[in-house]
Amino acid sequence: MFLPVEEQAAKRSRGKLDSIIFDLDGTLWNSVDTVLLAWNSILKKQEKQQLSREDLEATMGLQMNEISRKLFPALSESERGQLVKECSEVENVFLAKQGGRLYENVEQVLEKLSQRYRLYIVSNCQEGYIEAFYKYHDLEKYFGDFENPGRTGLSKGGNINLVIERNNLSSPVYVGDTEGDLKAAKFAGIPFVYASFGFGQVNEYDEAIDSFEDLLKIFR
Structure with missing residues (x-):
């Protein structure tokens, strides 16, 4: 039986819950359809086999080097690296112009949570991805900071710690x-x-939580 999450945070840090750090894909939005268009535009130019939606969904949560090995196992490491670099650059452009699919009531919930807690994003994405999310959906105003391995080279856990230290957070979840x-x-x-x-x-x-709005039940 787990303690309520606010009590968990207080127990670990001896402080009141002060902040919420979010993953991005599968938590705030689903960008698969836009990313698929971007990546397949590059693969088509290079006369390589197109990816399916299921191919991309199977890589969610992984870092880029892991994604490249999973999607393009027949290529050499250098070839994979170059291909993923090109796909990622185009992906950022597509996302900044077309966005992704926000989960229901995301902005309304973020607005309410931001009145009580400091909000952040840590995602396993390339540099420019979170910025594209901000640009299209105009949600930057709710977040105090963000981090990703594209900027730091760190694991997701390492980037969470970096955000905690950089912003002097005492009791995050x-x-x-x-x-x-x-x-x-x-x-x-x-x-x-x-x-x-x-x-x-x-x-x-x-x-x-079964919906993003359920966060308001947890963080009352």
């Missing part, structure tokens, strides 16, 4: 949808809220 998100929260020593509507399956968590 992490909200995500994959096993990797759970492991990252454990690495950082903070409670984990599982977004069951996302891409992953997680059996261990401090709290679970």
